[in-house]
Amino acid sequence: MSNFEISKIFKAYKPLEILKSFLTALIFYLLLGAIFLIPIIQVIYLYVPYMVYFFLAIYTFLAFTSVYFNKIFIKTLHTYNIYDKINYDKFKTNSSVVITAIIFIVMAIIYIYIH
Amino acid sequence: MKIVIYRHKILLGILIVLLISVSLISFIKDEYSLVAPGYNDNISTIITVDIGNETTGSFHTTSVIVVNEVSLLQRFIADLEHKVTLREHPEYYDYIDIDDLEVMGYQMKDDSFATSLVSAITKTGYSITYETYATVYLTYTYLDEDTLQIGDKVISINGLEPHEEYSEVGCNEIATFIVLRDDVELIFDITKHDLDNGTCAFGAYIKDYTEITATEIEYNIAKNNTGGPSGGLMQSLYIFNQLTPNDMTGGLMIAGTGTINVDGNVGKIGGIEQKIITSAMNNIDIFFVPYLSDSDTDNYIEALRVLETLDTDMILVPVESLDDAIAYLESRFGGAFNE
Numbered sequence: 001m002s003n004f005e006i007s008k009i010f011k012a013y014k015p016l017e018i019l020k021s022f023l024t025a026l027i028f029y030l031l032l033g034a035i036f037l038i039p040i041i042q043v044i045y046l047y048v049p050y051m052v053y054f055f056l057a058i059y060t061f062l063a064f065t066s067v068y069f070n071k072i073f074i075k076t077l078h079t080y081n082i083y084d085k086i087n088y089d090k091f092k093t094n095s096s097v098v099i100t101a102i103i104f105i106v107m108a109i110i111y112i113y114i115h
Numbered sequence: 116m117k118i119v120i121y122r123h124k125i126l127l128g129i130l131i132v133l134l135i136s137v138s139l140i141s142f143i144k145d146e147y148s149l150v151a152p153g154y155n156d157n158i159s160t161i162i163t164v165d166i167g168n169e170t171t172g173s174f175h176t177t178s179v180i181v182v183n184e185v186s187l188l189q190r191f192i193a194d195l196e197h198k199v200t201l202r203e204h205p206e207y208y209d210y211i212d213i214d215d216l217e218v219m220g221y222q223m224k225d226d227s228f229a230t231s232l233v234s235a236i237t238k239t240g241y242s243i244t245y246e247t248y249a250t251v252y253l254t255y256t257y258l259d260e261d262t263l264q265i266g267d268k269v270i271s272i273n274g275l276e277p278h279e280e281y282s283e284v285g286c287n288e289i290a291t292f293i294v295l296r297d298d299v300e301l302i303f304d305i306t307k308h309d310l311d312n313g314t315c316a317f318g319a320y321i322k323d324y325t326e327i328t329a330t331e332i333e334y335n336i337a338k339n340n341t342g343g344p345s346g347g348l349m350q351s352l353y354i355f356n357q358l359t360p361n362d363m364t365g366g367l368m369i370a371g372t373g374t375i376n377v378d379g380n381v382g383k384i385g386g387i388e389q390k391i392i393t394s395a396m397n398n399i400d401i402f403f404v405p406y407l408s409d410s411d412t413d414n415y416i417e418a419l420r421v422l423e424t425l426d427t428d429m430i431l432v433p434v435e436s437l438d439d440a441i442a443y444l445e446s447r448f449g450g451a452f453n454e
Contacts, residue, residue, distance in 0.1 A: 020116040021116070023116065024116045024119050024120060027120075027127075028123075028127075028130075031127070031130040031131070031134055032130065034134055034137075035130065035133050035134050035137055038134075038137050038138060038141045039137050039140070039141050039188055042141045042186050042188050042189050043188070043189070043192060045149075045151060045180050045182050045189065046149070046151045046180070046189065046192055046193060046196060046199050047151070047152075048151065048152065048153050048154060048180050049152050049153075049154065049393065049396050049397075072119065072123075075119055076116055076118075076119045079116075079118045079119060
């Protein structure tokens with residue numbers, strides 16, 4: 001995530017606006033994540049030898065969902081104000097990359113622990 | 116925040132309905148259990164022996180995944196998946212806390228480590244001493260309250276040997292149990308109940324538990340998430356191979372299943388179909404399996420049926436004892452004590 005864009009957001013918006021935008025995006029992220037993860041985790045028990053493919057599927061889904069997370073986050077920020085000095089598209093891209101990397105690390109730790 | 120949520124209210128509504136639906140099919144339990152293919156653990160990652168000789172191959176236990184209470188979703192998929200065995204809960208499940216099955220599994224696993232060490236170390240000529248206690252492995256809901264717990268060592272029943280006296284006590288009679296719990300002696304008067312199915316029972320499953328008291332071999336057992344005693348045979352083989360000069364693996368991946376007792380006799384196990392499938396998927400070369408009778412439900416007979424359906428070069432070796440398994444490996448890779 002570009003510190004430049006994120007710091008612009010923190011400077012431009014009030015903390016409560018950022019928090020509410022984050023929570024709005026989080027609601028969608030958690031809903032989508034839960035709808036996918038809950039049944040997948042149930043099914044994994046029947047296909048343990050293929051666990052790595054399930055982990056790939058979970059990672060892929062969560063990565064794509066993080067793009068939607070950023071979209072909702074920015075959309076909510078826009079309801080408060082839109083600032084020309086902030087490159088929202090650049091922020092979305094970089095934020096998605098960072099979130100995807102974090103998801104990868106978490107998934108890898110979980111996979112290594114299980115094995 | 117409210118504006119965005121309002122604009123997406125239809126989507127949110129659909130997601131909430133979907134979430135409720137998947138939660139219902141995922142968390143509502145059915146009275147079935149399932150057995151699914153699992154994995155082959157390399158025993159060297161679980162047991163280490165200080166005198167361990169180098170090996171070119173490896174020994175593996177074979178674990179399956181057991182889900183004691185399946186969800187509706189799991190049951191639906193298990194019905195379609197031929198590699199998974201689905202079975203209705205046996206009658207005794209109505210009289211236990213299902214979570215206790217996991218505790219019992221770990222206790223059986225601990226016992227199997229001890230019996231593996233005893234059976235293997237005894238064969239190598241190193242010294243080992245052990246004690247065996249009648250121990251509570253599972254309690255039932257009709258057991259008298261505030262009496263026996265899982266893990267209790269049963270010293271005597273009515274002052275007599277537990278296994279013999281257990282069946283001698285009559286229906287609705289009260290017996291005096293002396294048990295050891297955390298090294299504290301406790302005494303309970305317990306009724307042998309008359310059950311609806313015409314049998315009588317105290318409400319506790321009591322079986323032998325082995326503890327090693329002394330050995331000249333230093334060993335370490337790592338904790339892992341598997342339970343149950345079915346790794347006994349392979350654990351014994353591994354330990355025996357570690358303590359003898361000749362490596363009997365021949366560079367191969369060797370797995371198997373079967374309980375072991377202190378005399379080196381192999382016992383029957385469950386989930387044989389999934390264990391054969393698991394091992395074939397993991398490219399195991401040799402698989403040892405208990406062969407105790409010619410009945411259709413014998414582990415070896417069942418294993419042969421499953422093996423025929425798989426595309427694998429895995430060799431199935433029937434055994435009744437640790438000696439049989441050692442004899443097979445010695446016939447291929449030389450005597451265990453050959454330098």
